[in-house]
Amino acid sequence: MGIKNLATSSAPTLPDKIRTLIDRTVGSSPSRVAISAFLLVIIFFSLMLYTPLASRNGQSIEFHHAVFTATSAVTVTGLTTVPTGVQWSFFGQLMILLAFQVGGLGTLTMTSLLAIAVGRKMGLRSKMIAQEAMNIGRLGEVGSILRTVAVTSISLEATIAVILTPRFWLLGESFWEGVWHGIFYAVSAFNNAGFTPHTDGIVPYGHDLWILLPLCLGVFVGALGFPVILTLQRNLWHFKLWNLTTKLTLIGTTSLLFVGMFAWGFFEWNNPATIGAENIGDKTLHAFFASMMTRSGGFNLVDMSQINPITLLLTDVLMFIGGGSASTAGGVKITTFCVVLLAILAEARGDQHVIAFTRTIPDSVLRIAISVISMSTLFIFLGCAALVYITDESFDRVLFEVISAYATCGLSVGLSAELPPAGTYILALLMFVGRIGTNTVATGLALRSRRRLYKYPEERPIIG
Template identity: 60%
Template structure:
């Protein structure tokens, strides 16, 4: 038998053995024929629908609890989009089955439905085709097609290893605070997945507030959130080049530098604004104040865990938190928001304009004009989503604008920090917030592209004329 015949026979055998996976992949390819962006919308909507149904089942609710449909849909959307906003208490409303469903939803949402599809293709032993690579390239925001296969393998290995290490350390941490082994193990696994995927869900009624002195719990969670917010392409570069800054590509440099700057700025401002606030930091030891400022700055970007009540923060701290949530994390990461590279590109463009430079330069590289246009589009579309969402929820809930704005930005940025408004909304308000979470997770530019029937390309160019600006 020739090698070609042998490969063909193996392929047919694999298709028979993994018919469900191959059928799923073929279906994805057919849907993606028009636009990979449309596939993103359909995929996430389908996954949310499945998990909404699972959470609506009686077995997912705690004994004596009847979960409303809007709460099941909201929780499923929040878990799949790795947001962390809740309308019902995770610890008391959901049974172990329900919490396990939420954990799986966070894992799938963190990796991304499109990424999971390509991972399935790799798992049955077939190399990614050009179309599948293009789909995954768009989903992960990768510059070169050759990186797709290796990146997918890194995603799986990295996720398993990091979450495994976090789960082990967290299990020890919960054992040290007096939890039984099985309970500590479950909480360790749940928080590991929730942290690394920036999910923000907590299986404890009081969240992490009772563990403000448990460094072996809080530090691993903060580290997991930080690593998850960097983005998979950045992790791939770090894996290949280590900490040699000169060998990093431009995306990695922008993500790491901007993330670090925002981390320290948020840390310093939180301490400055809350140091004497009797409802938050006043009366606590200096080291605890400093650590809680660090923890808040890490979580505010997309983590969603908190050690202080958001309603107790000073108004200026809430405003700062709004801004940092809107900025989000790295591109192709589990974080939401407009992404730190978007913020960096626009800032560099403003700096170049102030200096009179014709080109936008970063680390001895020229940023293309189309990247600036995309950055501006992302910011404007994100602001539009927040504005429209605030308008609807202010009308529906009759709540003050500052509370509504905080909740809407948290939903759009898939952050998960909350002032408690989500659970107070009527059903229609919960559905609106769920849509905002879905739009924020998929990305405003992806949504816009998915709504278009096909990509447009003009074969002609109009004369140039400059309007008056400012």
Template identity: 45%
Template sequence: MPAPTSRPTRRAIRRRRAEGELPSRLRLPHLRHPAQVVVAAFAVAVSVGTLLLWLPVASEPEGSPTLLQALFTATSAVCVTGLAVVDTPTYWTGFGEAVILGLIQVGGFGIMTLASVLGLVLARRLGLRARLNAAAETKSIDVGDIRRVVVGVATISLRFEAAVALVLTLRFALGYDQDLPEALWNGVFHAVSAFNNAGFALYTDSLIPFATDPWICLPINAAVIAGGLGFPVLMQLRRDLRVPRKWVMNTRLVLLGTGVLLVVGTVFLTAAEWSNPATLGPLSVAGKLLAGFTTAVMTRTAGFNVVDVGAMEPASWLATDVLMFIGGGPAGTAGGIKVTTFFVLVFIVLTEIRGEGAVNVLGKRLPRSVQRQAITVVLLSVMAVGLPVLALLATTPFTLDRVLFEVVSAFATVGLSTGITADLPTFGQLLLVALMFIGRLGPITLASALALRQRTQAYELPKERPVIG
């Protein structure tokens, strides 16, 4: 006779449900997909940030800021964009700046990633639901390895920010005669803003006063590039830096694409602005090269500027639009359609031109599902940019080049502006708020949804092809 099995106690059932081993009794259908949980978490963060910035203590002028000003700034900070409708250093108090800094850190680090880290610290474990949510945000394929991923993200972020903050603090204190508390605050704020590709600065004219100072520009550039590579790349470089043969396709593609775009962007923008008296013209040759390189780096969704963007040549605006739209690496603090998406399309086009059957990327064959995802992301992104451009052209007096620049900057979460953000009507600013939110979370949600919605069909329809071109 088999031994009777003991029934689990209610406490054991509750514990297993909390850890994700058993399904919760109460289900919320609209938050069932992990990507939807990520969107909801970011929306809550924006709401909390808006309420904090709406407090009278957050702003310098008498009375509290308008709800639109608080909402725009909170969204820009959480979505690590950097666009602003008020002057950050003069409008916000120390409390307001601290709130902005906290929102930048939370938004760049990732809401669900931060929640996972806190769960590990407090409970030393992660339930299945928490692992799925964090995986959706960090683009992790192996859900079982998400603990190592979130710890790695936390470690990399804090180390980069601390190193850059130390260099900037010393430079502000020794080179600009700032007292230690002021230098430390400036160093920490700009380091966090740079690594998270946010672009918020504590100077009215951003980094223009430091355009020729390599001790300010180069550490910030390094933080921007590192954050823009994406956490998967940074984690593999930390582990296999001296063994390139172990690098996966994502790492190789991001490093190759980042290098190519930085070189092309630096050469083009420096040449286009070389003689412009309102930008690079008055600088020395070394200053022009440093400022040109920094400008190219910031188009990767960072948002700092070392020249007057509103005075740049139209050709520079268009080139910046393209660079902003491409953005940085996936699963990092950068925005845009991502370097990997752009270069996958490049390889698809090259394959079609050569008449080859399979798309090969860096010695590996690319799955057809990835090709479809890349094309879908690009087309939806073009639509997300095109429709707001038409809407703003119809409702504002600004020209196409300025409107396109502003819309791409918002969607790609860059933060560069030709100077029309604060002059947009309420409808236009709300449109940019929506674009920043979509730009920060749209690619995450779309990629996760596409990856999890694949299904096997039991049949195939007959083939027929239309005329293309």
């Protein structure tokens, strides 16, 4: 009898089998866990937005609109097929806010944060999940970066909300309406989501520095990346102690910000449909704001369908580059762009190695950067081909919308709202791939390292 009880108690139960399966899956492929978690979150918020409670009119919206909006929110893109302030009730807007808060910080990262909040130590499995979700180079940095994520996000979002709320009161909004709008814009800005709860967005506030500057601050900090923020917190005034990622991110970000500001302002200076009628100060403000938002912020002060074709092309390039690694921004990331640019300069000078700030960048990093850019270009090409095939839209509009979706920027020329259901699903897929794709590809390539015990003879093919 005792032996029978012992055998019965030693048999694995269903929870044990499930736990074993999860452990095996996480250990073999953290990327698969990250992708699955994002999919589950998108499905959950799609169902929430599909309920009648989420719509102002009390009726369920068409399902493709719910899926598109949920995907756009979780991937912190900001593209919409229906006006946020018109279609969605308070419950619907709350679901959208929660979606881009979860998506901005990362589903699995937030799970790890909750574990830390209740006093649990992170095990190796939890660190591996967080490392994959945030593209962290060294496993030992996971705990520090997670604490940085919590402190930075909560403090900055709260600060921006406190700044914006009184302004909305002064503009005639009620107490609770001003509080809600302050919180919504604060979370949307820091997570580079680009969603606005007002029916006409932030266009009416195009001259209001009280609103525009906090939004710029939230977008800028959110797009830096948490590893960079952690480095700045430790060694803000010691440039020599900054790692290469921090140096490339800050120098690249500020350079593109001012180059984009000058170019955008120059191209739109006399455009009567955008800033042509403004004074010099407001033109400069619009150019600065546009340059800040084109690399992932998603807010706009002018009708993007009215800007000049050359400005559309400039915006395409800035959106494609995006923000910092392990940040709430999208794109191929500024460090990827900088590594490829440095490689081109090194080749032009005849250098044998790619060097930046007295550091040699490994060839493996260069190959990963080229792979990320090449695969991103391929996805954008396929997305454009699919939309051109099913619509009669001009290529420049399609290209803009596709890059905005893949780079999770959120700027739009109005094409998203005009697409048939098949087109919205294509853009939703691009947003999903763009949000998790580059990180997954980069991490996967970095982990796929094998050594050969032999080397084939070299032969140089003709290039060019």
